[in-house]
Amino acid sequence: MADxxxxxxxxNFRMRRPAANGRVKAGALARLLTPRxxxxxxxxxxxxxxxxxxxxVAFIGPNGAGKSTxxxxxxxxxxxxAGRAEVAGYVPWQQRRQLARRxxxxxxxxxxxxxxxxxxxSFELLRRIYDVDRARHRERLERLARxxxxxxxxDRPVSELSLGQRIRCEIxxxxxxxxxxxxxxxxxIGLDVTAKAALRDHLGEMSRAxxxxxxxxxxxxxxxxxxxxxxxxxxxxxxxxxxxxxRLRREFLQHRxxxxxxxxxxxxxxxPGVAVAAAEPYRLxxxxxxARMPVEKVVxxxxxxxxxxxxxxxxxPLEEVIKAIYRDGIGRKEMPHATG
Amino acid sequence: MRRADIGALLAFALLGWHRAAADRAGGLGRxxxxxxxxxxxxALWRATPxxxxxxxxxxxxxxFWYMAVTECVVIAVGFPYREIERAILSGEIAAGLxxxxxxxxxxxxxxxxGCCHRLLLLGAGGIAIGLWITGGIAIPVAVLPAMVLxxxxxTLLVLLCHLQLGYAAAWVGSPAPLFWIWQKMTFVLxxxxxxxxxxxxxxxxxxxxxxxxxxxxxxxSFLLDASSPxxxxxxxxxxxxxxxxxxxxxxxxxxxxxxFAERGI
Numbered sequence: 001m002a003d004x005x006x007x008x009x010x011x012n013f014r015m016r017r018p019a020a021n022g023r024v025k026a027g028a029l030a031r032l033l034t035p036r037x038x039x040x041x042x043x044x045x046x047x048x049x050x051x052x053x054x055x056x057v058a059f060i061g062p063n064g065a066g067k068s069t070x071x072x073x074x075x076x077x078x079x080x081x082a083g084r085a086e087v088a089g090y091v092p093w094q095q096r097r098q099l100a101r102r103x104x105x106x107x108x109x110x111x112x113x114x115x116x117x118x119x120x121x122s123f124e125l126l127r128r129i130y131d132v133d134r135a136r137h138r139e140r141l142e143r144l145a146r147x148x149x150x151x152x153x154x155d156r157p158v159s160e161l162s163l164g165q166r167i168r169c170e171i172x173x174x175x176x177x178x179x180x181x182x183x184x185x186x187x188x189i190g191l192d193v194t195a196k197a198a199l200r201d202h203l204g205e206m207s208r209a210x211x212x213x214x215x216x217x218x219x220x221x222x223x224x225x226x227x228x229x230x231x232x233x234x235x236x237x238x239x240x241x242x243x244x245x246x247r248l249r250r251e252f253l254q255h256r257x258x259x260x261x262x263x264x265x266x267x268x269x270x271x272p273g274v275a276v277a278a279a280e281p282y283r284l285x286x287x288x289x290x291a292r293m294p295v296e297k298v299v300x301x302x303x304x305x306x307x308x309x310x311x312x313x314x315x316x317p318l319e320e321v322i323k324a325i326y327r328d329g330i331g332r333k334e335m336p337h338a339t340g
Numbered sequence: 341m342r343r344a345d346i347g348a349l350l351a352f353a354l355l356g357w358h359r360a361a362a363d364r365a366g367g368l369g370r371x372x373x374x375x376x377x378x379x380x381x382x383a384l385w386r387a388t389p390x391x392x393x394x395x396x397x398x399x400x401x402x403x404f405w406y407m408a409v410t411e412c413v414v415i416a417v418g419f420p421y422r423e424i425e426r427a428i429l430s431g432e433i434a435a436g437l438x439x440x441x442x443x444x445x446x447x448x449x450x451x452x453x454g455c456c457h458r459l460l461l462l463g464a465g466g467i468a469i470g471l472w473i474t475g476g477i478a479i480p481v482a483v484l485p486a487m488v489l490x491x492x493x494x495t496l497l498v499l500l501c502h503l504q505l506g507y508a509a510a511w512v513g514s515p516a517p518l519f520w521i522w523q524k525m526t527f528v529l530x531x532x533x534x535x536x537x538x539x540x541x542x543x544x545x546x547x548x549x550x551x552x553x554x555x556x557x558x559x560x561s562f563l564l565d566a567s568s569p570x571x572x573x574x575x576x577x578x579x580x581x582x583x584x585x586x587x588x589x590x591x592x593x594x595x596x597x598x599x600f601a602e603r604g605i
Contacts, residue, residue: 013604072604077437079601093601100440112435116359128351129441131344 002086003181003213004051004074009083011069011237012040043069045237046083053180056207056214058224058245061234062319067217070234071185074215075105088181101130104174108186111166112173113158119169120154123176130177137176144172147209148202164195168202175206182207184216188223200226221253221315233325240325252321256295257314258286263307271301282309348441349449356453370458371465374415378466381407381533382473393538401474402563403535408466409560410532413491416458417498420451424506425515428596434605437597444503444593451499459495483566486575490559493578497555498526500582500589510596530556537564554581 016036044066051057061067072078074087076096085092090099106112113122127137145151148168153161161169167187174182187203188196204227207214216227224231224245231248233241241248258274260267260283267284269276273292278285284306288298295313302308360367385400424447427433436443470477479487501522508515526532529552531539536547536557547553558574 014602069604072434075438077434077600078604096437097440097442100438105435105438107431107434110430110432110435112438114355117355121355125348125351125355128344128348129439129446131342131348 002050011044058228066237104179181213254291259312260284261310352449353453356450360454360457405478421502421505425509428509507596551581554578
């Protein structure tokens with residue numbers, strides 16, 4: 001059974017068009033009194049998809065693609081302009097409060113914890129809000145504290161936590177009432193590399209252990225690879241691609257950007273499947289095709305041929321992935337549900 | 341509303357109480373300001389020839405206690421509308437709206453808890469300084485329960501107005517101008533410093549019938565007229581305004597939620 005069903009969902013924001021300078025010559029007052037035409041800006045355009053119970057789906061796209069708008073419609077705090085959606089058996093914007101008891105939500109940059117309170121007190125308030133009995137709450141808290149490694153943070157005020165620590169607490173908070181579905185809006189935004197990696201591991205472990213359905217929005221391809229097994233790509237409010245992660249990885253995520261900082265002033269490296277993107281004094285930028293040459297072999301070869309001071313390995317930016325999807329023109333024919 | 345929701349609201353009220361108790365500097369600051377205002381007006385009333393007002397019994401001591409009550413409500417409440425304003429402008433309200441407990445109810449419960457603590461602190465501080473300055477309490481003991489009830493309703497009315505002012509941020513961005521207008525109306529038509537009984541007619545009667553009087557003047561009015569009909573009439577009018585303003589708040593909250601759902605947060 002599907003936890004989320006979305007059919008032809010659209011959202012247009014109505015906005016007044018800014019008055020053009022000098023359009024009204026009778027002065028500022030007249031300009032103020034002249035009604036400006038209302039324009040409709042499409043944020044999400046007729047998207048359709050379904051997420052089955054236990055699936056872990058990445059809902060990705062660049063900034064302004066419509067990810068957060070979709071997620072807000074699925075939580076019921078935003079009403080769509082057209083289309084239908086059902087989440088955990090509820091129509092979100094009609095049964096927002098009933099739905100809230102069945103799902104967990106994390107808005108990456110917006111805290112649901114109480115800033116001045118210790119984490120434990122915030123969790124206790126959430127226990128009261130979601131009406132979880134004490135014994136179950138204690139058991140859940142112990143388990144989540146272990147999974148997300150927040151045991152040592154529980155008695156510290158939220159205001160004293162680092163961003164990474166806070167986000168781990170936010171996710172644990174959203175899971176305290178044992179929801180079957182977790183909606184995460186940019187959970188790793190603003191985190192450093194280590195905190196991102198830790199969070200991805202914790203989330204992946206938790207969702208696999210509890211069978212929680214996860215819908216995660218992100219514009220970071222790294223989030224997708226660690227946590228999810230299916231990817232939906234959205235851009236300009238339209239679904240571009242909906243396919244298993246393995247396929248996306250094979251087709252669009254096989255490249256890695258690698259930067260080597262060397263002791264040699266003019267480093268040279270010759271490895272099949274690795275293109276030198278830029279060569280500067282004491283620095284080589286490589287483009288690694290992992291289908292032809294695994295990253296660990298490139299690192300081994302680089303260590304053998306050069307005297308390395310630092311290595312940076314990065315995923316391809318999402319913008320590059322989306323460009324490739326457009327370039328290959330495979331998006332829409334790969335989508336079983338997409339109609340937009 | 342479910343039984344569990346009431347339990348959650350009590351937890352929020354307790355949170356408000358604890359937060360007010362933890363904010364020692366804030367509490368002491370309010371108390372110092374309250375004392376300062378009372379001392380200034382005590383000096384002013386003593387320098388005023390009150391007997392020329394032609395209101396026997398309305399002496400400096402009674403006016404002091406009158407103001408001790410009105411100022412207590414105003415200072416205990418503070419400016420909580422800013423919390424909603426901040427939540428709306430920063431988008432933090434999204435987390436509150438995504439919970440099964442109504443955001444406005446939870447916030448109101450928290451404010452009530454905080455106000456209870458501050459009313460007790462300021463009440464005790466007001467009685468202490470009043471006893472020291474005037475040498476006695478001008479409040480008849482038999483009137484105290486009605487006065488406590490009236491003060492509670494008055495505070496609730498002011499908090500409901502703050503909820504509406506906070507939600508106004510959904511339309512106007514910054515509700516500060518609306519707040520200033522509302523606050524000045526409250527001070528003037530609520531009789532913050534001068535009892536409405538001293539206003540010339542018909543302004544006095546009009547002000548007494550207004551919701552502003554129910555927020556400020558009502559609990560202090562028992563110092564001027566402690567007769568049973570006057571107390572019953574005042575409490576009845578307060579309850580009427582509580583229903584009206586409660587309904588208005590509900591409508592404003594619904595309209596704001598509809599606006600968020602339509603335009604986004």
